[in-house]
Amino acid sequence: HLQDIAARGLEAVMVYLRGLHIAMQTGKLDICGQGLRFYPDEVTPDWELTFMRLDRNMIRHVPRKACLLTTLTELSLRENALPDLPETMTTLYRLKTLALDGNQLQELPTAVSALTGLERLTLTSNDLARLPPSVSCLGALKSLAVEGNPRLAQLPVEIAELRALESLTFDSDTVFLPCPQFHTDFATVMGYLQQLHAARKSLRLDLSNRDLTSMPADVVLITGLTVLSLARNGIARLPDDMMEKLPKLVMLDVESNHLVALPESIGAARGLTCVCALGNRVTRIPSSLGMVRDHGMLLELDPDQVQVPPPEIYRRGINVTLGYLKLLEQARGTGALSLNKQELGALPVEVCELGSLTDLSVSSNRFTSLPAALKRCSQLTRLNVSNNMLEALPPELAALTDLTDLDCSGNPLTASCPSPDMLARGLPHVLAYFRRLLDCKQTGLLEVGALAHEALSLEATTVTSVTSLCVDTAPPYALAAFQFSASPEQVEGMAELLMRRCQLDQLPAFVPTLGTLTSVDLSHNSFRGVPLELCMALRELRALSLEHNMVTGVVAEVSMLSQLTLLNLGHNKLASIPDVIGETLTLLETLLLPNNAIQVVPGNLRGCKDTLKTLDLEHNAMTMLPPVCLELTRLVNLLLEGNKVSQLPLSLGKLIFLEQLTVPATDLGNVPQDVVLAGGKAIIKYLCGLEDCESSGLLDLSSMNLRLLPPAVRIVTSSLTILKLDDNPLVRLPTWLGEFQALQRISLRNTKVQRLPATLGAISSLSEVVVDASERLVSPPPEVVASG
Numbered sequence: 058h059l060q061d062i063a064a065r066g067l068e069a070v071m072v073y074l075r076g077l078h079i080a081m082q083t084g085k086l087d088i089c090g091q092g093l094r095f096y097p098d099e100v101t102p103d104w105e106l107t108f109m110r111l112d113r114n115m116i117r118h119v120p121r122k123a124c125l126l127t128t129l130t131e132l133s134l135r136e137n138a139l140p141d142l143p144e145t146m147t148t149l150y151r152l153k154t155l156a157l158d159g160n161q162l163q164e165l166p167t168a169v170s171a172l173t174g175l176e177r178l179t180l181t182s183n184d185l186a187r188l189p190p191s192v193s194c195l196g197a198l199k200s201l202a203v204e205g206n207p208r209l210a211q212l213p214v215e216i217a218e219l220r221a222l223e224s225l226t227f228d229s230d231t232v233f234l235p236c237p238q239f240h241t242d243f244a245t246v247m248g249y250l251q252q253l254h255a256a257r258k259s260l261r262l263d264l265s266n267r268d269l270t271s272m273p274a275d276v277v278l279i280t281g282l283t284v285l286s287l288a289r290n291g292i293a294r295l296p297d298d299m300m301e302k303l304p305k306l307v308m309l310d311v312e313s314n315h316l317v318a319l320p321e322s323i324g325a326a327r328g329l330t331c332v333c334a335l336g337n338r339v340t341r342i343p344s345s346l347g348m349v350r351d352h353g354m355l356l357e358l359d360p361d362q363v364q365v366p367p368p369e370i371y372r373r374g375i376n377v378t379l380g381y382l383k384l385l386e387q388a389r390g391t392g393a394l395s396l397n398k399q400e401l402g403a404l405p406v407e408v409c410e411l412g413s414l415t416d417l418s419v420s421s422n423r424f425t426s427l428p429a430a431l432k433r434c435s436q437l438t439r440l441n442v443s444n445n446m447l448e449a450l451p452p453e454l455a456a457l458t459d460l461t462d463l464d465c466s467g468n469p470l471t472a473s474c475p476s477p478d479m480l481a482r483g484l485p486h487v488l489a490y491f492r493r494l495l496d497c498k499q500t501g502l503l504e505v506g507a508l509a510h511e512a513l514s515l516e517a518t519t520v521t522s523v524t525s526l527c528v529d530t531a532p533p534y535a536l537a538a539f540q541f542s543a544s545p546e547q548v549e550g551m552a553e554l555l556m557r558r559c560q561l562d563q564l565p566a567f568v569p570t571l572g573t574l575t576s577v578d579l580s581h582n583s584f585r586g587v588p589l590e591l592c593m594a595l596r597e598l599r600a601l602s603l604e605h606n607m608v609t610g611v612v613a614e615v616s617m618l619s620q621l622t623l624l625n626l627g628h629n630k631l632a633s634i635p636d637v638i639g640e641t642l643t644l645l646e647t648l649l650l651p652n653n654a655i656q657v658v659p660g661n662l663r664g665c666k667d668t669l670k671t672l673d674l675e676h677n678a679m680t681m682l683p684p685v686c687l688e689l690t691r692l693v694n695l696l697l698e699g700n701k702v703s704q705l706p707l708s709l710g711k712l713i714f715l716e717q718l719t720v721p722a723t724d725l726g727n728v729p730q731d732v733v734l735a736g737g738k739a740i741i742k743y744l745c746g747l748e749d750c751e752s753s754g755l756l757d758l759s760s761m762n763l764r765l766l767p768p769a770v771r772i773v774t775s776s777l778t779i780l781k782l783d784d785n786p787l788v789r790l791p792t793w794l795g796e797f798q799a800l801q802r803i804s805l806r807n808t809k810v811q812r813l814p815a816t817l818g819a820i821s822s823l824s825e826v827v828v829d830a831s832e833r834l835v836s837p838p839p840e841v842v843a844s845g
Contacts, residue, residue, distance in 0.1 A: 061092055080104055084128070089113050096120050102127070112136055112156075124148045135159050135179075142166040150174060158182050158202075170194045176221075181205040193218040200224040207231055214275060217247065217254035249273075256282065265289050265310070277302035286310040288333070293317070300325040312336050312357075324348040324386065331355040341365040344389075344407065347382030354379070365407050369400050388414060392436070397421050409433050420444050420464075432456035443467045449474035452498075455491035460484065476540075479508065498522045506531035506559070525553035536565040549573045557581050569594035576600040580625075583607055592617045604628050604649070616641035625649040627673065633657055639664040651675040651696070658683035666690055675699045675719065682706065693717065705740070707769070710748030715741050727769045735762035747773060754778035754799070759785065766791050775799060778822075783807055795819040803827070812836040 062073050073091060077099055080086035085108035086100060093114040100106065102125045109126070112135040119134070124145035129152055136159035146168035154177040155169065162183040169178070170191035175198055182205035192201075193215035201219075203209060204226050212232060216222070225243055249267075253275050256262040261284040262276065269290035276285065277296070282303050293315040300306065300322040307328055313336035323329070324345025332346075335357050342358070342365060356375050363371050370381045381399075385407060388394035392415040394408065401422040408417070409430040417434065418441040425446045432453040437460055442450075444467035452474075454460070463484050470477075474494075475487045490508050497503040501524030528536060536559060553576040554568065562583040568574075569590050575597055579588075584606040591598075592614040600623040608629035615635075621642050631653040638648070639661035646668050655677040662669075662685045669689050676699030686695060692712050698719040704726035709715075718737035725733055732743045739761045750756045750773040758770075763785040770777075777797050783806040794800075795816025803817075806829040813836060817823060828834065834842055 061094055065092060080106060084108065086110065096123050098122075100126070107131070109133070119143055119146070121145050127151060130154070132156070142168055144168050147171040153177065155179075158205075165189055165192065167191065173197060176200070178202070181226075185209050187211065188213050188216075190215040192216060195219060197221055202226045204228045211274065212246075212250065214250055214253045214257070214278070217251035222247065253279070260284070260305075262286070272296060272299065279303075281305050283307045287314065288312040290314050295320045297321045307331070309333070317341075319343055319346070321345060329354060333357045335359060338362055341407075342371075342378070342382060344382045344385035347379050347384070347386050349379070352376050352379045365405065367401060367403070367405050369402065385411070392416060394418070404428055404431065406430065412436065415439070415459075417441070427451050427454075429453040435459075438462065440464070450487075450491075452491040452494035455488050455495050457488075460488065463487070501525055502527060504529070506556075523548075523551050525555065526551060527555040528559065529555055529557045531556075531559050533560055533565075536561070536567075539565060539567040545570075545572065552576060554578070564588040564590055571595070572597070574598060578602040579606070580604040581606075585609060587611050587615050589614055596620070599623065601625070611635040611637060613637055618642065619644070621645060622668075623647040623649075627651040627653070629653055631655055634659055634662065636661055638662065643668065645669055647671040649673040650677070651699075652677075654678050656680075658685055660685050663688045670694065670714075672696070682709070687711065690714070695719075697721070705744065707744055707747050707772075710741075710744030710746070713745070715745075727767075729763070729765075729767045729769075731762045731764055732767070735760070751776050755781075757781045759783035759804075761785060763787055765789075766794070771796065778802070780804070790814050790817075792816045798822065801825070805829075810834075 062069050069091060073088060076086060076088040077097070080100070081104055084104065084106050086106055087110045088097065089110060090113040093111065093116055096116060096119060105128045106126050107128055108131045109129055110133040112133055114137050116134065116137040117139065119139065119142055121143060124143060125148065127148055127150065129149050131154040132149070132152060133156040135156050139157070139160040139162065141162065144167065149172065152172050152175055155172065155175055156179045158179050158181040160183055162180065162185060164185060165180065165188055170189065171194065173194060173196060175195050177200045178195065178198060179202040181202050185203065185206040186208040188203065190213050192213060196219065198219050199221050200223060205228065209227070209232060212227065225246060252262065256279050260281050262279065262282060263286045264273070265286045265288040267290055269287065269292055271292055272287060272295055277299055280302060283305055285303070285306060288310045289312065291314065292311065295311070295316065297320050299320050304325055305328065306326040308331040309329065310333045312333050316334060316337040316339055318341050319334065319339060321343045322345060323343050324347065327348065327350050329349045330351050331354060339358050340362055342363065352375065354375065360371065366378060366381050371378050384394060384396070388411055392413055394411065394414060395418045397418055397420045399422055401419070401424065403424060404419060404427055409428060410433065412433055413436060414434045415436050416439045417437060420441050421444045423446055424442065425448060427442065427447065427450060429451050431451065435456065437457045439462040440460060441464045443464045447465065447468040448471050450465060461484070475490055479487050479490055486508060490505065493504050501522065503523045503525070504527040506528035507530050548571060551571055551573060554571065554574055555578045557578055558581040560583060561579070562585070572594060574595050576599060577591065577595065580602050584603055586608055587603060589612055592612065596617060597620055598618050599620055601618065601621060602625035604625045605628040608626055608631060616637050619641055622644055624638070624642065624645060627649045628651065631650065633655055634650065636659055639659060643664045645665045648669060648671070651673050655674065656679060658674070666689050668691065670691055671694040672686070672689065672692060673696040675696045679700040679702060682697065682702055682705055687706065687708055690712060691714055693714050694717040695715060696719045698721060700721060702721060702725065705720065705728045707727050718740050720733060720740065722733055723730060728740055728743060732739050743758065743761060746756050746758060747769065754776055756770065756773060756777055759781050763782065764787060771793065774796050776799065778799050779802045780800060781804045783804050785808055787808040787810055789810060789812060792814045794814060798820060799822055800820050801822050802825045804827040806827060811834060813826065813834065
């Protein structure tokens with residue numbers, strides 16, 4: 058340390074030596090801020106020091122030698138780097154003041170607790186996490202300072218034993234005390250700590266009228282507590298595990314607080330005889346309370362607030378209440394709960410929270426419904442709800458995938474959810490129906506046709522969520538007995554009806570009542586025409602399908618369906634397209650008539666020329682393209698495959714929106730078979746190319762599967778300037794190509810042409826012939842080709 062001082066210069070050395078000299082004369086050593094890293098070795102007990110101050114140095118260790126200064130009454134080691142103190146400090150029994158501020162102490166050295174004569178102890182700005190109970194040994198202590206220790210969260214109750222204490226300072230933002238006034242009022246702090254200390258002996262603690270906002274954490278440290286009063290405070294919540302830590306509690310008074318619930322562990326205090334919670338908003342009594350030994354205990358709550366257990370139970374007295382709670386608590390372990398004949402008006406919500414329940418019996422009560430929350434009991438295998446007043450079962454029962462036994466006998470089930478027919482077919486059938494109801498709430502589609510046996514029924518609450526009703530494969534008698542318990546207003550969201558493969562030849566009576574339907578699919582039945590009652594009742598219909606029926610004609614009343622945009626009469630027995638379609642269904646966008654016996658398409662179909670985009674006439678008996686098709690200028694899809702059409706007019710290329718065309722796989726006159734075999738897009742491109750060439754001069758016949766240039770090209774002799782034949786299996790060019798006197802450019806990329814006809818030499822305007830491999834050409838010879 059002398060070297061450290063010498064390094065700071067002569068002045069520092071003189072200050073140090075002068076301090077030692079004064080100490081020898083006066084018994085007071087004061088060497089502060091000199092950068093000392095070690096305790097001064099020169100100091101000996103012979104000096105009989107009473108005062109030593111070594112503040113603002115860098116001392117890391119106090120040697121045993123310093124503990125021989127038994128005459129010391131004041132020791133200050135502030136702002137050093139001490140991590141601890143030696144055990145031998147107990148020899149400094151005359152110390153009155155000990156200042157250890159600004160060091161690195163993580164706990165109070167045990168030697169300090171042995172300095173029983175200490176009157177002032179300062180430990181500010183260290184790293185203390187706690188004060189040991191042994192602090193109570195400092196009986197003469199008058200002042201204790203522990204602020205600036207961010208990890209110090211609690212004061213030990215033993216501080217209450219320091220009767221001489223006059224000052225206690227700590228950080229109010231880190232040290233937890235249950236009331237704000239405790240942080241500023243020394244007398245209140247000491248009173249609180251003394252009360253906790255006394256409770257360790259009396260096992261009774263009264264913290265009423267203290268403006269507490271929470272229960273002090275110190276309370277649960279008194280594990281033998283039997284009486285606890287927290288009345289008339291502002292506590293909003295008690296710790297859930299407090300009763301597990303206070304298992305010997307007999308009386309709990311929390312009157313006039315802000316509680317909404319009692320702690321879940323309250324039943325852990327088996328000897329509890331009195332709980333007073335009046336003046337709170339407690340709505341729920343934990344089921345664990347049912348496990349107390351004395352079912353005659355005093356339980357005081359505001360009856361109008363209590364919801365759990367239900368009023369039917371709570372108002373029957375404490376014995377019934379605790380018995381009910383005991384059943385709930387036992388069910389958590391056994392998985393079985395029986396609440397038969399309890400006069401309950403509804404299934405208690407707390408029952409639905411028993412996720413481990415496997416067997417539930419609530420027979421002979423007064424239930425009119427079951428809550429959807431019952432699905433939380435996901436492990437249920439047996440459910441008995443017999444002899445109640447249930448009008449329906451909730452679809453959410455479908456979530457109980459382990460359920461194998463359901464007894465709902467003795468209930469009216471007037472809402473037919475499920476219907477008697479479904480119940481008679483067994484639980485799996487009922488749950489399958491419920492699963493579809495649940496799916497419907499998500500998707501709007503309800504598929505129940507496959508579940509129909511004798512009758513179908515839907516209750517009002519189910520129908521409101523249905524936008525699409527599917528009764529496919531339901532037998533006719535089930536549809537004839539279809540029951541609705543919904544008003545027209547309740548079904549106004551139902552837009553689609555799917556009734557396919559039902560063997561119907563007439564419309565079930567319930568269909569016309571669904572006046573808001575916009576789509577009806579009656580495919581794969583036995584209808585001989587469009588049902589008259591459908592035309593008269595469903596005026597808002599936008600889509601109608603009678604595919605795969607036995608339709609031979611269409612009644613005039615179909616004109617009432619003036620909003621139709623899609624009509625599907627495919628796979629029937631129509632010999633012609635009814636005039637009424639073109640005359641009145643002028644909003645049609647899609648008309649599907651495949652697989653009939655149609656020979657002629659009436660001209661009045663032009664009534665749909667501004668709307669019709671898809672016309673399907675595949676597999677009929679037509680021998681020519683209906684002329685009216687050329688007037689349907691909005692056509693996107695024209696399907697003619699399976700007919701005997703032998704000619705396609707070039708004017709079909711005028712349909713500028715046409716994207717899909719299917720035709721018989723034969724030569725179609727102006728359209729060669731090569732193009733036909735290339736597909737509909739190639740045909741459209743071919744026809745449009747010929748049509749547009751008159752104005753553009755360009756004819757693009759690339760990728761059309763051409764082996765020969767079609768003679769039909771000769772119709773554009775005078776206007777053709779550019780001819781593209783790329784990507785075809787073309788092997789030669791015709792000699793008549795020399796007739797195209799306006800031709801300027803020919804493109805033959807990716808073809809098989811080896812010879813250019815000599816007639817091309819007669820075309821004076823021809824300036825370019827494009828091939829991808831000039832060496833492929835035989836005529837002209839390579840030498841000529843190389844010249845350009």
